[in-house]
Amino acid sequence: xxxxxxxxxxxxxxxxxxxxxxxxxxxxxxxxxxxxxxxxxxxxxxxxxxxxxxxxxxxxxxxxxxxxxxxxxxxxxxxxxxxxxxxxxxxxxxxxxxxxxxxxxxxxxxxxxxxxxxxxxxxxxxxxxxxxxxxxxxxxxxxxxxxxxxxxxxxxxxxxxxxxxxxxxxxxxxxxxxxxxxxxxxxxxxxxxxxxxxxxxxxxxxxxxxxxxxxxxxxxxxxxxxxxxxxxxxxxxxxxxxxxxxxxxxxxxxxxxxxxxxxxxxxxxxxxxxxxxxxxxxxxxxxxxxxxxxxxxxxxxxxxxxxxxxxxxxxxxxxxxxxxxxxxxxxxxxxxxxxxxxxxxxxxxxxxxxxxxxxxxxxxxxxxxxxxxxxxxxxxxxxxxxxxxxxxxxxxxxxxxxxxxxxxxxxxxxxxxxxxxxxxxxxxxxxxxxxxxxxxxxxxxxxxxxxxxxxxxxxxxxxxxxxxxxxxxxxxxxxxxxxxxxxxxxxxxxxxxxxxxxxxxxxxxxxxxxxxxxxxxxxxxxxxxxxxxxxxxxxxxxxxxxxxxxxxxxxxxxxxxxxxxxxxxxxxxxxxxxxxxxxxxxxxxxxxxxxxxxxxxxxxxxxxxxxxxxxxxxxxxxxxxxxxxxxxxxxxxxxxxxxxxxxxxxxxxxxxxxxxxxxxxxxxxxxxxxxxxxxxxxxxxxxxxxxxxxxxxxxxxxxxxxxxxxxx
Amino acid sequence: xxxxxxxxxxxxxxxxxxxxxxxxxxxxxxxxxxxxxxxxxxxxxxxxxxxxxxxxxxxxxxxxxxxxxxxxxxxxxxxxxxxxxxxxxxxxxxxx
Numbered sequence: 001x002x003x004x005x006x007x008x009x010x011x012x013x014x015x016x017x018x019x020x021x022x023x024x025x026x027x028x029x030x031x032x033x034x035x036x037x038x039x040x041x042x043x044x045x046x047x048x049x050x051x052x053x054x055x056x057x058x059x060x061x062x063x064x065x066x067x068x069x070x071x072x073x074x075x076x077x078x079x080x081x082x083x084x085x086x087x088x089x090x091x092x093x094x095x096x097x098x099x100x101x102x103x104x105x106x107x108x109x110x111x112x113x114x115x116x117x118x119x120x121x122x123x124x125x126x127x128x129x130x131x132x133x134x135x136x137x138x139x140x141x142x143x144x145x146x147x148x149x150x151x152x153x154x155x156x157x158x159x160x161x162x163x164x165x166x167x168x169x170x171x172x173x174x175x176x177x178x179x180x181x182x183x184x185x186x187x188x189x190x191x192x193x194x195x196x197x198x199x200x201x202x203x204x205x206x207x208x209x210x211x212x213x214x215x216x217x218x219x220x221x222x223x224x225x226x227x228x229x230x231x232x233x234x235x236x237x238x239x240x241x242x243x244x245x246x247x248x249x250x251x252x253x254x255x256x257x258x259x260x261x262x263x264x265x266x267x268x269x270x271x272x273x274x275x276x277x278x279x280x281x282x283x284x285x286x287x288x289x290x291x292x293x294x295x296x297x298x299x300x301x302x303x304x305x306x307x308x309x310x311x312x313x314x315x316x317x318x319x320x321x322x323x324x325x326x327x328x329x330x331x332x333x334x335x336x337x338x339x340x341x342x343x344x345x346x347x348x349x350x351x352x353x354x355x356x357x358x359x360x361x362x363x364x365x366x367x368x369x370x371x372x373x374x375x376x377x378x379x380x381x382x383x384x385x386x387x388x389x390x391x392x393x394x395x396x397x398x399x400x401x402x403x404x405x406x407x408x409x410x411x412x413x414x415x416x417x418x419x420x421x422x423x424x425x426x427x428x429x430x431x432x433x434x435x436x437x438x439x440x441x442x443x444x445x446x447x448x449x450x451x452x453x454x455x456x457x458x459x460x461x462x463x464x465x466x467x468x469x470x471x472x473x474x475x476x477x478x479x480x481x482x483x484x485x486x487x488x489x490x491x492x493x494x495x496x497x498x499x500x501x502x503x504x505x506x507x508x509x510x511x512x513x514x515x516x517x518x519x520x521x522x523x524x525x526x527x528x529x530x531x532x533x534x535x536x537x538x539x540x541x542x543x544x545x546x547x548x549x550x551x552x553x554x555x556x557x558x559x560x561x562x563x564x565x566x567x568x569x570x571x572x573x574x575x576x577x578x579x580x581x582x583x584x585x586x587x588x589x590x591x592x593x594x595x596x597x598x599x600x601x602x603x604x605x606x607x608x609x610x611x612x613x614x615x616x617x618x619x620x621x622x623x624x625x626x627x628x629x630x631x632x633x634x635x636x637x638x639x640x641x642x643x644x645x646x647x648x649x650x651x652x653x654x655x656x657x658x659x660x661x662x663x664x665x666x667x668x669x670x671x672x673x674x675x676x677x678x679x680x681x682x683x684x685x686x687x688x689x690x691x692x693x694x695x696x697x698x699x700x701x702x703x704x705x706x707x708x709x710x711x712x
Numbered sequence: 713x714x715x716x717x718x719x720x721x722x723x724x725x726x727x728x729x730x731x732x733x734x735x736x737x738x739x740x741x742x743x744x745x746x747x748x749x750x751x752x753x754x755x756x757x758x759x760x761x762x763x764x765x766x767x768x769x770x771x772x773x774x775x776x777x778x779x780x781x782x783x784x785x786x787x788x789x790x791x792x793x794x795x796x797x798x799x800x801x802x803x804x805x806x807x808x
Contacts, residue, residue, distance in 0.1 A: 013800075018727055018730050018731050018734060019723075019724075019727040019730075093748075093750070096745040096748055096750075097750070099738065099741060099742040099745060100742060100745060100751075100759060102738075103738075103739075103742050103759070103762060103763070103766070104759065104762070110735065110738055111731040111732075111734050111735045111738065112731065112734060113738070135741065135744050136741055137741075138734070138737035138738070138740075138741060139734075139737070139738065139741065
């Protein structure tokens with residue numbers, strides 16, 4: 001399954017400071033606006049306050065001269081209002097002053113700066129604004145707010161007399177696009193306009209605005225059922241995108257493939273926005289952590305001022321922002337949220353609605369809206385995979401974050417086993433096409449990657465070519481065998497797959513070296529030992545002997561740079577914690593009878609021992625026993641490469657979390673021979689000497705546990 | 713005009729010329745402010761001199777960058793042809 005390149009869900013490429021660390025400085029040049037948008041967060045707009053050149057000049061001088069506070073070598077000079085273009089004369093004068101001063105002072109940002117504008121676009125085509133744009137063409141970015149279609153835009157973005165502004169803004173869009181190419185707009189949705197969401201996004205795309213940075217408001221305005229309307233609108237939009245194949249050329253942030261995953265450690269230590277790392281200057285020359293902390297943008301609190309143009313920044317007042325992160329401002333519910341990535345907040349709004357004057361209390365009014373967004377996003381990317389046959393970026397991200405989850409299709413009762421089990425079935429029942437289709441849908445819906453065990457005489461590869469196949473080396477029906485199984489013989493090594501699994505029965509222990517030598521050119525060899533419960537002392541000794549011989553092959557491969565990888569010998573070299581089989585956790589099996597199993601071994605051993613089916617889902621009883629922490633012997637063991645086979649555990653000790661003695665002994669022989677191998681590789685300078693495997697005096701970790709208990 | 717892909721530069725090398733290019737534009741844009749009313753005669757002359765000097769220096773730096781990189785990577789050249797860089801892909805295109 002290849003990966004398609006698509007822009008859907010991304011924002012347009014943003015200026016990155018030409019590779020330099022960037023500081024954003026926002027000038028609020030006026031608190032006046034020529035619109036009176038109903039959802040505007042600037043609650044106290046007025047005609048009184050506008051910035052003077054003297055105030056702006058003092059701020060520019062401070063920012064360009066205090067290199068201790070402002071160390072960044074790239075600066076975005078952001079002009080905002082109210083409506084910034086109401087003050088185009090001032091902006092022009094300030095911009096000229098900034099350019100001159102950067103040059104005079106040899107400031108590094110002279111090579112890396114932008115003038116940025118967020119505007120309602122009404123004055124965009126005026127001669128003064130156009131002259132300014134021509135004068136600074138190489139260093140300007142402009143974002144005109146178009147909120148959607150006419151109905152939606154005019155619901156919110158109105159003149160003080162209540163008249164909608166859509167027509168007056170949209171007439172300037174062609175000029176804006178002509179001057180700035182692939183433009184992006186920000187569309188904001190609140191309760192009233194949710195039913196227009198789908199049509200609004202499409203309308204923006206039809207205007208030629210291909211990038212839509214859409215979001216929903218943070219405020220406490222959401223009503224019962226809004227999440228359902230939101231989700232339905234997004235799903236209809238998803239269908240429209242799929243039907244019209246728009247995913248490569250158009251984007252709306254609601255379908256960002258990265259949203260809706262559990263939060264990792266890094267995200268928990270991060271803040272959603274750059275408050276405190278930016279600087280905003282109000283009309284009177286007071287400094288703020290960002291525009292959302294200015295007086296006139298807050299409903300309940302006074303502005304959070306951190307200094308002014310006459311005294312600079314008070315560092316003590318800025319300190320609170322340096323430690324601000326997701327973990328220390330969020331509830332446990334948010335920190336542990338299964339779909340937490342991409343859930344937005346605004347530090348300024350948090351401050352405004354916090355119970356005390358703190359920035360460390362996160363508002364969560366949009367929780368249900370975010371969850372609805374995630375569900376719709378999931379829906380879109382599933383549809384994308386169905387339409388394109390390609391792996392979606394969302395699946396890529398999921399696999400990176402959560403690991404790959406596999407659904408193994410036992411395609412018939414006559415397949416060659418690929419692991420620690422025997423196929424003793426006498427029947428040749430095959431999985432039906434109907435069940436395969438249902439299984440593939442289940443895999444799609446539940447984020448499993450399908451793996452076919454067997455090929456049904458070539459039919460499966462023909463019908464489902466984009467999947468993983470694990471086949472017997474003698475199976476000549478396939479040209480793309482991903483993993484080849486050699487069942488106690490290596491007769492034909494011509495198969496093109498890079499990964500080989502060799503099944504070794506007790507009587508073939510003596511042939512391990514020979515088999516591996518014959519498959520030496522494979523990138524990866526997995527040895528699967530069968531019927532270990534029948535092993536005796538002489539088998540163990542022979543195994544040890546074979547491993548020592550194979551060690552020599554590994555050393556030679558390190559010397560010639562081919563680096564042979566064998567599960568029982570080289571995996572432990574690179575592990576610092578238990579690897580183990582993820583059966584029942586990251587992988588399950590679907591059998592021809594329609595039932596689900598922890599792995600194929602459980603099916604072939606006892607078909608009644610299933611964990612559910614495609615209709616009722618997976619129900620694993622006592623699945624806490626799958627965790628290493630609940631496996632008392634394994635958690636004390638450092639044979640980290642051991643597969644900790646749950647099937648063998650249950651078969652031999654009757655407890656799924658408890659290995660038998662022979663399993664532990666075999667794993668420790670492998671561990672100890674790996675230790676010898678490691679020493680030899682280090683001596684030959686073929687391996688670094690860190691993480692040396694320690695010497696131990698037992699082959700069964702239970703001995704250590706019992707000894708420790710006695711000593712205690 | 714024919715276009716041919718003839719090479720590629722490293723990310724940091726891309727940023728070197730990108731900053732020189734941005735500096736060129738910045739100098740051209742600051743030159744447009746020289747007639748501003750806010751400047752007195754002395755400030756104006758000083759600023760004009762700095763713009764001119766820096767513009768010349770930057771032009772030399774741009775030429776040096778192209779010469780050094782073309783030698784380093786042995787890019788194909790043709791008579792009357794010019795190299796261009798795509799800042800998105802770091803690729804060098806010969807136009808001739």
